[in-house]
Amino acid sequence: ERLSEGQIISLIHKVSSRHAIVDLALRYLMLFSQRAAFFVVKKDRIAGLEIAGNMTSRSAIRSYWVPISSESTLRHVVTEKRIHLGPIGRNAADSILAAALGGRPKRILAIPVQISGRVIGILYADQFKVDMPPWNKIERLSEVVGGNLKRLLLSKENRP
DSSP: OOOOHHHHHHHHHHOOSHHHHHHHHHHHHTTTEEEEEEEEEOSSEEEEEEEESSSSOHHHHHHOEEETTSOOHHHHHHHHTOOEEEOOOSSHHHHHHHHHHTSOOSOEEEEEEEETTEEEEEEEEEEESSSSOOHHHHHHHHHHHHHHHHHHHHHHHTOO
């Protein structure tokens, strides 16, 4: 079922699992792209978690990981805490990402997702259906996803 941008944002505020939040965020990105993914950021690595679209296998994204210390486009998104719209780099870690994607896309969108000022994930999209992704909506999606992941963490911490 096709949901509107507003419906997806509303649902993100209501769901009660990380998987549901990520799935809805990817559905949102698929409104203007043909492939969307979510990468988790842990202390020492960036790893693929989930993918939407028919252009890449789920197992290829789930097998992707690179050390956070490796020079890469995704690392810059994490360290600079800024959205990246453009090509991926040509270094080894970016080549591993391109291999997981099944090829090197011309332009990608990588959006940091933060909890309390720390990047904990990256929303990713490519193969755009529009010339320019809706920047204000992308920033809002990042805030909503981060805020609701934080909500889930706090609710787990406050359980008896």
